[in-house]
Amino acid sequence: MVIAGSLVVGALGAFLIANSDRFQRALEEATLPLQHEDIIRQQAGEKGVPADLIAAVIYAESRFRDQTSHAGARGLMQITPSTAKTIERLSGGQTFKFDDLSNPDINIRYGTFYLRYLLQRFGDNEVAALAAYNAGESNVVAWGGSNLQVDEIPFPETRGYVENVIEKRDEYARHYRHELGLD
Numbered sequence: 001m002v003i004a005g006s007l008v009v010g011a012l013g014a015f016l017i018a019n020s021d022r023f024q025r026a027l028e029e030a031t032l033p034l035q036h037e038d039i040i041r042q043q044a045g046e047k048g049v050p051a052d053l054i055a056a057v058i059y060a061e062s063r064f065r066d067q068t069s070h071a072g073a074r075g076l077m078q079i080t081p082s083t084a085k086t087i088e089r090l091s092g093g094q095t096f097k098f099d100d101l102s103n104p105d106i107n108i109r110y111g112t113f114y115l116r117y118l119l120q121r122f123g124d125n126e127v128a129a130l131a132a133y134n135a136g137e138s139n140v141v142a143w144g145g146s147n148l149q150v151d152e153i154p155f156p157e158t159r160g161y162v163e164n165v166i167e168k169r170d171e172y173a174r175h176y177r178h179e180l181g182l183d
Helices: 001-019 020-033 037-047 051-062 083-089 098-102 106-122 126-135 136-142 156-175
Strands: none
Touching: 037 051, 037 156, 051 106, 051 126, 051 156, 083 098, 083 106, 098 106, 106 126, 126 136, 126 156
């Protein structure tokens, strides 16, 4: 029995070593998913928002799963109806329907537009822009606006959100440089 168990463990070890690259890639995809990288690259280039930042926001918002939150936020980048109306107004759009946000192309387009708007609004301060994406512009203005630092965010949920996005951005840049066009 011990010999059979040792053979199984040895075979499993040999299999994992022989397939370690494939295993590592599968593990990365399970723990740090990436989908729609073509849309992310296209929107990054079009709107001037780093692709790794877009991917990290999608990860933090939905883990790359189309869903509707309890607050009514929709899609990969979790856009609320009121934010969608703001984006439509700012972009000059006129044909938007809330159900369109389940389409990854439209959702990433809208979310990236809004992220670009927030970055411009807060002087390219990513901390402030991410905090506003999560907690709203008026809160960020009250917390210090363009000068906001992570440790100054009074909402623990928002502070954790910003820290998570920044951490995941670094991971996306490391693990998916080629896929996100960061080379």
